[in-house]
Amino acid sequence: SPSGEDEGEKEENKTRHTFCPASYHDPIINMVEKHYCAHPLLPGYAHLSPKGIKCWAVLQMYKFCVEHNLREVWAYLWENWYRSSRWELWARSVHPEIPVLKMTMILKSHWRRIKHAFLHHFHMPRCDLLAWILIVKLAPTFYRKL
Known part of the structure; x- marks a missing residue:
């Protein structure tokens, strides 16, 4: 059945x-x-x-x-x-060595993150502002991962 x-x-x-x-x-x-x-x-x-x-x-x-x-x-x-x-x-x-294509994707992703998280208010930031953001804002997140 x-x-x-x-x-x-x-x-x-x-x-x-x-x-x-x-x-x-x-x-x-x-x-x-x-x-x-x-x-x-x-x-x-x-x-x-x-x-x-x-x-x-x-x-x-x-x-x-x-x-x-x-x-x-x-x-x-x-x-x-x-x-x-x-x-x-x-x-x-x-x-x-790291393959170039993969490294390019990593770098593009890294800079996209920086632009989105820290530089969204600035069209063409000055070098001193960019250096300050990288050192003060971004570097601590990488230090915490280490």
């Missing part, structure tokens, strides 16, 4: 195992993106060496997966993203 099939499907859905619950998708993606962006030339993420950044990234992801009981997710991430032969394929920290 149709109602028997519906109940069978409901029972199957109750027992079906989810590899990674949807509530963890965004935190994991954000963490992987942070690990991708970390580089010894960019302060504020982790140890200032490629090996230190990798240790920091692996430990952070491992702790997250253990804390949330995501064994299969950790196995997948380790095998496909974080183990040695895979890490070098995607992590920016393994390269001595």
